Amino acid sequence: MTDQLALLIAAAAAFVGSHFALSHPLRAPLVRAAGAKGFLGLYSVVALATFAWLVFAFRQVPPFGVAAWSGYDEVSWTLASALTVIALVLFLGSLRGNPALPGVAIHPEGAQPAPRGVFRVTRHPMMWGFALWALAHMIVAPTSRTLVLGLAIGGLALVGAHMQDRKKRALIGEGWRAWEAQTSYWPRWRNLPGAGLTLWAVSVVLWLALTWAHVWLAYVPAGIWRWVG
Numbered sequence: 476m477t478d479q480l481a482l483l484i485a486a487a488a489a490f491v492g493s494h495f496a497l498s499h500p501l502r503a504p505l506v507r508a509a510g511a512k513g514f515l516g517l518y519s520v521v522a523l524a525t526f527a528w529l530v531f532a533f534r535q536v537p538p539f540g541v542a543a544w545s546g547y548d549e550v551s552w553t554l555a556s557a558l559t560v561i562a563l564v565l566f567l568g569s570l571r572g573n574p575a576l577p578g579v580a581i582h583p584e585g586a587q588p589a590p591r592g593v594f595r596v597t598r599h600p601m602m603w604g605f606a607l608w609a610l611a612h613m614i615v616a617p618t619s620r621t622l623v624l625g626l627a628i629g630g631l632a633l634v635g636a637h638m639q640d641r642k643k644r645a646l647i648g649e650g651w652r653a654w655e656a657q658t659s660y661w662p663r664w665r666n667l668p669g670a671g672l673t674l675w676a677v678s679v680v681l682w683l684a685l686t687w688a689h690v691w692l693a694y695v696p697a698g699i700w701r702w703v704g
Contacts, residue, residue, distance in 0.1 A: 483620055491631045562606075599639070
């Protein structure tokens with residue numbers, strides 16, 4: 476193992492571990508000690524610092540190492556492109572009416588409003604969006620640095636979503652259990668086309684812009700720009 480890869484693994488462990496520690500065992504005592512706003516500030520600083528370290532360490536590892544499998548074929552790129560469109564639909568759809576986000580009310584008791592949009596697919600659309608983004612990158616670039624980064628992001632998202640359910644059940648009780656009863660942790664992909672025409676249109680337009688910028692940010696053409704010059 477190279478020193479650069481070891482540094483990346485350490486950064487990934489710090490990024491994931493600090494998120495889990497601050498979100499669960501350390502959250503309550505830190506909120507009592509620093510208050511809700513103080514805790515949020517500390518959480519943000521730690522998250523940004525460990526993410527910056529992760530990005531820095533990722534860039535230190537040579538980009539074209541030995542691949543775990545052949546991911547540079549057209550089938551892999553097509554699949555990855557489709558996954559990133561879906562990831563963006565889930566992420567953008569999660570920004571509105573998401574009871575898992577701070578400041579979004581959920582009834583502590585009784586029936587919850589019927590899920591709409593991407594919440595008919597999964598109650599954790601943001602987390603699944605991150606996981607699909609990570610999977611797409613691992614498919615097309617299965618080098619050591621991408622696999623470490625992808626597993627860190629994807630693992631944090633999906634395990635974090637499961638742990639978030641446990642935390643919300645403890646904090647909200649029956650209100651969250653009622654929301655769980657109407658939604659699913661595992662995506663119900665058959666409901667994805669019904670996420671909303673406007674959401675799909677905005678997601679595709681933004682996806683075209685982001686994949687166009689990918690060549691300037693990551694020096695690799697992505698999306699349709701791989702085939703359209």
